[in-house]
Amino acid sequence: MCKCMNDYIEHPLIKKNTVEKRLYQLNLAGEALKKPSLVVLPTGLGKTIVALMVMVARLEKYGGRILLLSPTKPLVEQHSLFLRNVLEIEESSILTFTGSLSPAKRAELWNQGQIIISTPQVIENDLIARRIDLGDVSHITFDEAHRAVGNYAYSFISEKYFQSCENPHILAITASPGSSSEKVNQVCESLRIESVIVKTEQDSDVVPYIHKKDIEWVHVNLPDELKKIKELLERIMDDRFKKLAEAGYPVSNPRKTSKTEILGMQKRLQSQLRGYPDPQVYTGLSLIAEIMKVNHAIEVAETQGIESLTRYIQRLENEAGSKGGSKASRRLGEDLYMRQVVHRLKGLDLEHPKLNYVKNIVQDQLQKNPESRVIVFTNYRDTADMVTCMLSEVEGISPVRFVGQSSKYKDKGLTQKQQVEIIEKFKSGDFNVLVATSVAEEGLDIPATDLVLFYEPVPSEIRSIQRKGRTGRKHRGRVVVLVTRGTRDEAYYWSSVNKEKKMQSNMKHLTGLMNGNTQQSAVETNPSLSAYDNGNNNNKTIESNTADKTGQCNLCEFDKECDQIRVIADQREGRSTVLRSLDRLNTALEIKTLEVGDYLVSDRCAIERKDATDFVSSLIDRTLFEQISNLARVYSRPVLIIEGEGLFTSHKINPNAIHGTIASISMDFGVSVFYTRDPEDSASLIHLLAKREQTDMKRDVNMHGKKSSRSLSQQQEYIISAIPDIGPKAARNLLLHFTTVENVIQASKEELMKVQLIGPKTAQRIREILESDYKA
Structure with missing residues (x-):
């Protein structure tokens, strides 16, 4: 593999000997400087370097300020650290904007910044509130540009930028724009893209920098006991689909009805409620809610295992037992087949064979190379808990669970600070295995790993590419995907494979549109790059049909x-x-x-x-x-x-x-x-x-009015009614019986049960909340 490791980019705004010179990056930057562009470059090949060269070229020629947008706070901080390390610019002029910085402070700092790295939501809010203006921004980079669909903030920022700036220029970068040409077109329209520039791992100037990934598909068999549980759940599904047909909403092939089709039916029924609220529609929606829950249980049984399924069933039972629980949950809790599922789960002493495969594959990797770093990806937190617990019992393996920030019943998320701490310990070797959900796919500075293990395939080509991109960055990598035979694992496997092939085909189609066109080198045609180097342009570029930057008249x-x-x-x-x-x-x-x-x-x-x-x-x-x-x-x-x-x-x-x-x-x-x-x-x-x-009416807009203060008795009722399953009437009964909030809190289960509307379950729940240790 021939690399000029001692050949570095030379530019007055880039520190010497900090950025390696790669010809394909120079050519990508040169093409991107001609017009608003989307650059598609495989993971690990330096999209940020391309963005860096475009930024400094625009800054040197037009001045003003540069804006770099990234989806998450950790990724914003990562980009900020990188730019401070490589730019020959005062660090005080390189600013980081996130939600943790007050709006007033952002407004104050905006005019002082030369390079501003921010989450898009912050910039959107500041634009709406008119705290900032994009008129003097000479360039914006949109990182992870595949997000620029629907109502994502990227679309609005691009719209405002092209409206307010006389000489706007943007660069959108991504490794995986999506398998459909419609998705790529939507990104282009949202960001006013005029050119799509594609690099693949097969391009001759990229090949020297590619490290091979060995991809293995390991097939496992579903145990007989899990098959029996699956059959019981399928009987519930059959019954609900039969009742759905009786309600006037038949499905042609219930066993092969996808989740997308079920959601589509749910949406159609909900739209019917806009008119006369037909009781049959409510019946149909309630049955669909049950079908969705059972469908998910089948997927967990097939692809995850006993413990994950048990936890999910427990959450259903908790929902069914709570006063705010849905009728669908209560009916499922009372279903005979569901009771049989619960009974079988209690008596089972086995797990999904995937667990054993995970242990053996990870153990083998670390025995062969003790310095290895491994990521195990799973779709569900329950499985992440289970895998982490299992691996922690194996000598030589130091695993850590890595999940998102949200919390739910008996499942505490991680704060961003905790996530960053875990990544640092993973880098240093305190942990050698990261057991992660989708939060590790994008947006965090996770180091290159030797092995990436998929606990299950994912149907999304974007997620699959991002997961695989966590290995093979600095040396040869390995990817292992576990697939359960005869289950939706296989459907997801083929979906992912086909979508990746389709995406590659679309990319070839995009590049093929320019076949036969002779183009000058980007470096030769763009004086802004003369400070970097000269070279041959090996990129493929297409023009996209987007609206005029001024947009339609409002x-x-x-x-x-x-x-x-x-x-x-x-x-x-x-x-x-x-x-x-x-x-x-x-x-x-x-x-x-x-x-x-x-x-x-x-x-x-x-x-x-x-x-x-x-x-x-x-x-x-x-x-x-x-x-x-x-x-x-x-x-x-x-x-x-x-x-x-x-x-x-x-x-x-x-x-x-x-x-x-x-x-x-x-x-x-x-x-x-x-x-x-x-x-x-x-x-x-x-x-x-x-x-x-x-x-x-010629009236002014004046802000006035405050909330009315609660009386002491209302405040007392509010405190007690904040306890789950305690309504206003039950709260009043408790306070009338015990006279003070303190007495209610100190009451035993037996004493609580003497109060009207407080049964054994509610009394037990109150005591559980009051006595359990707080776990932040």
Whole structure:
């Protein structure tokens, strides 16, 4: 393998002897400097180096500031450290923006920064609040550009950039843009891409830097006992599909119905509830909820094992036993076949054969090379726990569980700080095996590994490529994928293989469009690269049909009064895309902390916006009427917006309860209730209300009003009712019986059971919560 390891990039803005010179990176940068480009480069071949060369070329020629966007905080910090190490720029001019930095501080630092590395959500929020402007940004790099689909912040930032900058330039980089040409086109349209530049591992100038990956597919057999459990679960599925057909929603081949098809049916039924709420639709939706749960149980049984399945069934039983649990969970808990599944699981003393394969493969790798680093990928946290526990009992193996931040029943996530600490210990060798879920696929600075082991195949070609990319970076790597015969493992295996082939074919098609076109070297045609080197261009480039950078005219451009419309929005609304849509309507937005309402459009009109799921959740947790009461008390024209579908399906609440709640909000509190399709529709309504108040009614926008304080008795009831399964009535009963909160907390299980509405399970749950150690 011939490499010029002592040949480094020379540029006035790059420190000497810090960045190795590679011809294919120079040519990629040269092509990318010509126009807004998407660069597709395999993992480990230096996409960040290409971005670096484009950044310094633009900075040297046009000045201004450079923006580098990455999806996660750890990846932002990783890029920040790299740029500080290689750039010949004052470190104080290289800034890192994440949510941990206050908006006011970001606004203050923006004008001081020359290179700003940030998460996209932060930049989106600052643009909407008009704390920053992209007019003098000479270049933006979008890292992990395959994310630029749907409502992801990349799309909005690109839109604002091309609107506000006279000489915009962007670079989008990714290793895996997706298997479909539609996905690539969507990324290109979102980011205003005009050129797609592709490098593959087969290109002659890339081959010297490629380390081979040995990929093995290991097939295992499903034990007979797990087959019997699977058969019981399939009987439940058959029964539910039969009942679904009786309800008027037949499925042609239930056993071969995919999860995507089931979700599609669920969505169609939910849309029918927009009209007359037919009881048959509720029946169908409830049955589909059961089918989804059982379908997942079958997948866990087939691909994960006994312990993972047991944990999942326990979560179902916990959901069924709680007062907020769905009818679907309760019916499954009472099902005869499900009871048989639970009984069989209790008597089993075996595990999925995958576990033994994992132990043997990892042990063999570490015995042959004790300095090895290994990553075991699994789709589920329960399996990650099980694998970590099993490997920890093997001499010479030091495993660590690596999962995301979210927490759920008996499953605590990891903070970003904990994740970073684990990665550092993995690098140093304190741990030699990382047992990880999808969180390790993208966005963290995980070192190259000698072995990557898939506990199960993944149907996504992007995830599969990212997992494989964790090995073979600095030397030859090894990938092992475990597949259970006769299960959906095999379906996922073929799905992944076919999608990867399709992606490679699409990439060849993209490059093939330029076959026969003679192009000059990118270095020769772009003076900005003369400071690096000269060389032959071996890239393949295509032109994409994207809209003109100025975009279509907004209706507000014809409305001279549009720029007068002001809306004050609560900072928590930044998590929705309503603010983005309001900005497109040329609304003057102010982002503040509102104690009452989500949006203020005049001194008398405030708006509370809830999507359908949030509306029902706030009804269940008893915060809805308090919010509505405050809204009606402070503003004479209060408005409630209920957005989206799922109002009658998200928590399986009796429709009469929802209708009664909405009637009370309207009739008792005098709050106007509006329904909208989606965030964009909500934004249009908010803008219309603001225009009516400010232009037609000539009213000002003033922020006022605070939440009303709870009385002492209300505060006491609130504390007790915060305990799961304790409703307002039960909380009052407990306080009436024990007289103080302290006495309730100190009461024994037997004493609690003397109170009306407090049964053995609820009493036991109270004691469990109060007595259990807190685990952060």
